[in-house]
Amino acid sequence: MPAATVSKKRKNVKETGVSSSKRRVVAEENNGADVMADIVQLEEQIAESRKHYNNIAKLISMLNVDNGASDPNLAVAVSLCRVFSRLIAGGDLTETNGAAENEKLIAAWLKERCREYQKALSAILREGDASAQLTALTLCMRLVNERATHMPHEDTQVWLSGIFKNIIEAVVQAPEAEALRTEFLEKFAKQYEDVQYYTFLQIAEIAESTTAPKTLDTLITILSAIDSAPSQDHEYKTFYVKNSKKNKKLTSINSHKKRAQDAWLSVLRNPSITQSQRKTLLRIMVHNIEPWFSRPELLMDFLTDSYNVGGATSLLALSGLFYLIQEKNLDYPQFYRKLYSLLDASLLHSKHRSRFFRLMNTFLASTHLPSSLIASFIKRLARLALSAPPTAIVAIVPFIYNLLRNHPTCTFMLHREVRDAEFKALLDAEGMNDPYDWDEPDPTRTNAIESSLWEIQSLQHHYHPNVAAIARIISEQFTKLFYNLEDFLDYTYQGMVQAELGTEPKPMKRIPVIEYHIPKRIFTDRMLEEDGGVDTAPGSLVRGLWDFA
Template sequence: MNGAISNKKRKRAVNANPNIASTRVSRLDPEHDEASDILLLETKILESRKNYNAITDLIGHLHNDNDEVQSLAAVALCRVFCRLLAAGALTNNHEPSDSSSQADRTISQWLLERLKETYKQLFHFLKDNDATKQATILTISMQLLKEQAKHYHRANYAQWSRDAFQDMIEILIAEDTHFTAAEGFAELFASKYDDIRYYTFDRITELLSSAISEARTERVISMLALLEPPDLDRDDFPRRFLDPPLTSNKKNDVASRNTYLTQMQKVWMAVIAQKPQKAQRKRILESISTHIAPCFLKVELLMDFLTDSFNIGGSTSLLALSGMFYMIQVRNLDYPQFYHKLYSMVDGNILHSKHRSRFFRLLDTCLASTHLPAVLVASFIKRLSRLCLFAPPAGIVVVVPLIYNLLKTHPTCTFMIHRNSDLSYKDEDGCGDPFRIEEQDPMETDAIESSLWEIETLQSHYHPNVATIAKIISEQFTKQAYNLEGFLDHTYGTMLDTELSKELKKEPEIEYEIPKKIFARYDKAAGKDDSLLVKLWDFT
């Protein structure tokens, strides 16, 4: 938007007789009447500073009930203020000693008040549910902010983000604002421009410096989830929406990668300081190893949050464990009790959890190292085998290939396959299995002295797929490893669909004689036996 008015239009507006103009406008329909009035007001304002009072009339059109009139007025105000900012009409660097300068300061102050009034009304429009209107208002608002940063805040480049931009961020995360506004802001600006993303983090951090409501915290987390971290190593970083600052200030300049990462670290620590609820904590944990932790310069700041999340239990513990593993594997942090906590999560609930796929991906990665003690790996193998006795078929078909892969990676554990389950050892219950399932320390379970009789039992499972896959333990280990991704997404529904989609090689066996009576008894003279249903129930 350059606010330029063509000479032809300007000349016509100047030379037009007011009486003729009013007669011509009155013949138009009300909507065109408003549009002509807006254009006339804009032209008058840009012609002379004597007509600045017309800005108030132009702002009045923003209160019109017609959406098109509101949009026309918003665009006109944007052009007006962009021209005034470029011309220096809103600067306040004049010396107050000079009378003329004092008048200029008064006018500048008045114009600034009208600009704030315009911002206020534009941001109010962001609460509208119309995504197209929100996108238009966002574009106009950001253009005004850009011009204000370029021409008004020359002395302090970052000051612009503490005025109207902060008010806009507050509106975007307000509970009564439709979330499409935040989505539009992220798509059109924050995701494209690194400096806008940086200042968004800065403003949200400022807003989180005091306690906010749970609903607002949820909006903040949702908005931050839209702002994925950029590739800091790309050649065009930072991609700017605003022009570079006139004075270099490394503390506020997004060109510094460490400054950017520090700001992102601050905003997430501010979110965690709000003590998010369980559902909000899960949302943070889901992206902690992909979007959050990689951007932390001091990743150890997250360890307390991860530890507290793990102690909650259930699926929250699983998500926290994923973050812990990232810290150990990628950031080389020491967490001595990691495998103890991982072992404690291998219980009956995990095979029924909706996060089962995520857990087994993590477990497969954690136990893939050949440097792990065989005693430790044997405990996981044995505990998984025992849980299969009470697991749904969709869970068993994941566990058995995982056990196969672990046995291939750790050949010392293969003695568990060939050991006879009828051991001379007898525990206090008379069972011949030395494995202590109640033991929480995987190094002290004696699983290495046990056998995999549970997998052999599964070879007689009622589900044919489970019985078939369980037989791989009894065959030669010629396959290098199974790709778990082919088993992780199995559910009751997918297994049922697989069975129903099979082509029958032969018709199933049915009763050779269709009974004529199911709920009634046959006459004794007929010489036929009553159905089992009739024998068990009396329907008379």
């Protein structure tokens, strides 16, 4: 019997010429075709007669989202979208006052099934893979269009508390939804002005209730990705729903700005905002946020709080705060005092150094600023230059030159004649202490105008030839009107090294001085016995810096 059984199986394989694995594939394909045929048949029956409306419940049960939406049946989802689109367009989901009781029951039942379908789509948006999420997004937006077009009495509800609200929540809160967010922004939020308007509304509501930093990151990304604020002569013509053009709020520039302003304010006022998020918002403040504000003074609290934080956060808050001072007459009397306090050694090593110098060039451009204030900035920069990297010094010296040109009174710091003979003799004999008070926080009371720029004189002997050369412009006659600061701000160590190595080496006019005294030994206070063992002067500088005990 066993032999006969084996022989029969081999005969079947030989006769058919198809392996078992291939037969399984064929069976699965046939099964998939049968399922598709069933879906099409159920959909056609629903379209033919109302007596087949129970097929809607069958299709919803076939969506395969009861125990999670990780593997939904997208063919069923598409079929149901077509079914409900036809029903909505035909008015079957609308309950009229004069309708019979059974008609109202049918409409209520269809509404309930539609809510189940929308809930299933929302689950797919949150839990499905990227392909399923994109399909569900398209289907959801199709339902939004149909409901807002054919059910005008529910227009506002659809956008504010209906399926569109579910879309935005899924776009914002879904854990793995980068493709979904990109699709929503590129195909809907940026393309259609009614979608953009209601997106602002939904984001404002989410930002007021959320405390999760990751959710705030997503909100900032979405808001900053939306196109910049429209001009005053902009006309709103592109709408996802045709009825939207009849809504005066959706065609009003001020209304759009108000919604965007509320959305940004909800984010800025969120108590859970992190330091990195604050810096991100400050970076995009001038170009992405402020243009949406019809009342920019609402940004004062956020900007002043950020300016008082210190460090890089204060640097980033400068431009937005100065815009409010200059354009909106913001009263911030401590602005220049705070700006002066930001000038420290860490600034010259910061990646925001170039940005700070550009802003400070704007802040100090006015010739109406007091000379004592300008002198304090000049003196503090000169003092910081003594320990600054060469890439920062080559920007500081031209900056000081421009300030001296704009404020001639400060040139006393370069050359001040002493007419009293006795005092001059005392200076020549004993010198004097620098009257500049480094620790004074008020830049108008540092006595910098009574000091001199001896620091620049020291930089003329800097080890780097480019720094030494550029420091000499202070000692020469001021024939140049001003230096273009942009030519010096982007210097880097790599660029300076390449500039030196990229050309033929220049002959040295003099050997660089490393020590004033050439030592005969490095590590000992006595010469070695082979050198005679004779006592000599104390060891070199290296000996003093290290303990070899």
